Amino acid sequence: MTTVAAYAAPAPKAPLERTTIERRQVGEYDVLIDIKFAGICHSDIHQAQDGWGEAIFPMVPGHEIAGVVSEVGAGVTKFAVGDRVGVGCMVDSCRECENCKAGREQYCVKGNIPTYNGIGKDGEPTYGGYSEKVVVDENFVVRIPDGLSLDVAAPLLCAGITLYSPLKRFGAGPGKKVAIVGLGGLGHMGVKIAHALGAEVTVLSQSLRKREDGLKLGADHYYATSDPKTFEELAGTFDLIVSTVSAPLDFGAYLSLLKTEGTLANVGAPEEPISLNLFSVIGGGKSLAGSMIGGIAETQEMLDFCAEHGLGAEIELIRADQVNEAYERVVASDVRYRFVIDTATI
Secondary structure, X not given: OEEEEEEEEOOOOOOOEEEEEEEOOOOOOEEEEEEEEEEOOHHHHHHHOOOOOOOOOOEOOOOOEEEEEEEEOOOOOOOOOOOEEEEOOEEEOOOOOHHHHOOOHHHOOOOXXXXXXXXXXXXXXXXXXXXXXXXEEHHHOEEOOOOOOHHHHHHHHOHHHHHHHHHHHOOOOOOOEEEEEOOOHHHHHHXXXXXXXXXXXXXXXXXXXXXXXXXXXXXXXXXXXXXHHHHHHOOOOEEEEEEOOOOOOOHHHHHOOEEEEEEEEEOOOOOOOOOOOOHHHXXXXXXXXXXXXXXXXXXXXXXXXXXXXXXXXXXXXXXXHHHHHXXXXXXXXOOOOEEEEEHHHO
């Protein structure tokens, strides 16, 4: 076991504080990663505040991890010491079910093992990226291409893949009209990726406050959803809408913006259930869908795509001791667009 410094939430809703945790010894197929940067995802806050149900404390959040390999197990073939690598939202799965075999480990039938707030195959709790080092099986590590700096690559391990997967799955590309709901940590990557895929991109945001940013990031149009005229003007416009917000929406209103047989895909996860009049789906043969991160192969594909197109996250780099303030600012939508912890400050 190796003792490393980390920032942890000792109890639900408690401020994060500096502590130490134990990392397992490097096994035959394990990679030891010196973490350089860790992104702060809104889901870190949901879980640290016990907003998604039963959670394990103390909790070390962080599933947007970028770093450098410092040791490999004897059986490792995919990575070598010095490689630039990333770890996303999961660190293992059953590897035997239909989904795992198809490269959809995120939908593992038995449940994937999350990077933090989970129980590993050794029966021990998993601890995330707000720490100095992590040990991960090589099959759940991805390579960060040289074209991406590690700080702007870290958020791609969740925010990037969370948007890339549904955009690819539902055919965002030339000739398609795509709307991204919310211009935050997830949404800003959705705009960049949808634009790079060749789609005509619209941002649907509560206000026009970030309009200039949205257009710079690659949006063709920007509308305020607080203006009722938006829903009249855009009725029947989009092939695909991806909602990134974790607040409950009027789903009937957003479904009305789809073309016939269009899709509203949700990657934001409100803590409360939603209600929906099914006629808003039935009329027009529309689909209400969900999407969760991506498999390991697709995550690598996304990183390669982002490197090819020069797409990194827009970040604000912080010290580890600023993490509680950063949480408050994320909740207040006061970040453009992703906080990233410089883990050298832990």
